[in-house]
Amino acid sequence: xxxxxxxxxxxxxxxxxxxxxxxxxxxxxxxxxxxxxxxxxxxxxxxxxxxxxxxxxxxxxxxxxxxxxxxxxxxxxxxxxxxxxxxxxxxxxxxxxxxxxxxxxxxxxxxxxxxxxxxxxxxxxxxxxxxxxxxxxxxxxxxxxxxxxxxxxxxxxxxxxxxxxxxxxxxxxxxxxxxxxxxxxxxxxxxxxxxxxxxxxxxxxxxxxxxxxxxxxxxxxxxx
Numbered sequence: 001x002x003x004x005x006x007x008x009x010x011x012x013x014x015x016x017x018x019x020x021x022x023x024x025x026x027x028x029x030x031x032x033x034x035x036x037x038x039x040x041x042x043x044x045x046x047x048x049x050x051x052x053x054x055x056x057x058x059x060x061x062x063x064x065x066x067x068x069x070x071x072x073x074x075x076x077x078x079x080x081x082x083x084x085x086x087x088x089x090x091x092x093x094x095x096x097x098x099x100x101x102x103x104x105x106x107x108x109x110x111x112x113x114x115x116x117x118x119x120x121x122x123x124x125x126x127x128x129x130x131x132x133x134x135x136x137x138x139x140x141x142x143x144x145x146x147x148x149x150x151x152x153x154x155x156x157x158x159x160x161x162x163x164x165x166x167x168x169x170x171x172x173x174x175x176x177x178x179x180x181x182x183x184x185x186x187x188x189x190x191x192x193x194x195x196x197x198x199x200x201x202x203x204x205x206x207x208x209x210x211x212x213x214x215x216x217x218x219x220x221x222x223x224x
Contacts, residue, residue: 007054009055026144058157060162061153063150076127091189095107101204125168128140162182
């Protein structure tokens with residue numbers, strides 16, 4: 001992470017962010033972590049969500065917490081895993097809701113890159129993690145960065161759908177202009193909470209209804 005290697009449209013809107021003191025400190029901390037510990041995702045995938053979803057193509061934002069901390073799982077997209085990796089429980093529940101909502105059968109892979117390429121920004125609040133230790137990079141500085149990303153999206157774009165699953169994600173509503181964007185909230189898809197409002201939320205169909213109403217191409221959620 002010697003320099004910020006990020007997709008050009010994002011570099012244009014985040015240039016000031018990269019020059020701030022907190023980001024310089026964050027970069028130094030993350031660089032040291034990669035040198036001394038096993039950190040996920042691979043450093044080339046830290047900004048993968050931005051690479052696959054250019055700023056001017058964002059239509060939907062899904063906010064996660066931090067990357068999966070198991071080997072070969074994380075690749076820079078929230079909830080997503082690399083090909084040939086077992087689908088984690090929360091993602092399995094997302095696929096179950098997709099089946100209930102839009103009658104879409106679960107895909108063979110938990111790789112959500114096809115969503116990202118259609119304009120779904122798969123943004124974790126924290127972009128790195130130590131192997132085997134969830135939330136190990138919490139308060140390192142990533143939250144400042146990703147909240148400012150959300151602010152920029154809210155300010156500069158129009159008619160974006162924000163999917164806020166779980167309490168931590170829902171805290172972001174305070175930095176989203178709800179007068180010009182659609183915010184959909186539910187429980188987190190984790191097995192510990194999905195029964196408490198994620199099941200039956202129908203966020204995928206509601207998202208597409210809103211996009212169509214605002215003359216935007218709907219998301220093909222099928223991953224096929």
